[in-house]
Amino acid sequence: MNIAARRMEKATILDVTGNIDMSNSPEVRKVLLQELRDKAVSRVLLNLSAVNYIDSSGVASLVEGLKASRDSGARFILFGLSESAREVLKISRLLKLFEVYDDEAQAIAA
């Protein structure tokens, strides 16, 4: 799993590549909290188009990102969810809590 950051004027796009499970979800959490808490970025867009699988620990990292964004008044946006990622968020009844878009253009325009 790899996370690369693209910094824009008022947003950061985080491109995640690979699968997110308990072996690497702490890294996802760390990067999200760095952007949302430490750097106080006002919009963080998480690109999951190259992520086929997310387990419950990955979902927990996303929830931490969501809570951090609410605490700081920032927007935390997901886009490019695979069917698997969408399913696990649905089962966890969390899908509606996140701001989700199909692709990067929609997420930036939102």
Next chain:
Amino acid sequence: MSPSTAKQPRDARKAAKVSRAFLLKLELRSHPTLLCVLRGALEPLLENLGFSGESNRAVIRAVDEAVSNIMRHSYHGRPDQPIEIYCNRLQRSSNGEAEQGVEILLFDCGPAVDTTKIEPRPLDEIRPGGLGLHIIRGSMDSVQYKRAGRLNRLRLVKFNVASKGGCGSAEENPT
């Protein structure tokens, strides 16, 4: 503890009375980096059993979460402990139609699980963690835990939605 000194679940099949032939047996250590190996092994097996798309992903998700739970809760993050996984084909008859399924048995050598403490948390609480058991139950038709000798045994069963001919009384028969 090194892998060579880790306690082996050699009596797993005996303890659990897994007397029939299984399609696939996997023995792995409790290292989180092996989860992707497990998922990679299960996908083609499930395809071979007729599971595709959502049902395939559901079984993989449940097994991955169950093994993650073993690593985290049964072995407390120790990466060198043994986990055994057996996969069997199941068939049942429902309304005169055969339904194909899969049975997955997971064994570990951790302490006995207190089943009164493994209820999934309410999902209306928005907080990280505690989702694994809910995901397992939401992905499979049947989830059963029991202590088998000195081993923990988790049995996961799912029948292929695409092959279902309806509900009703049905028997599970390993084939």
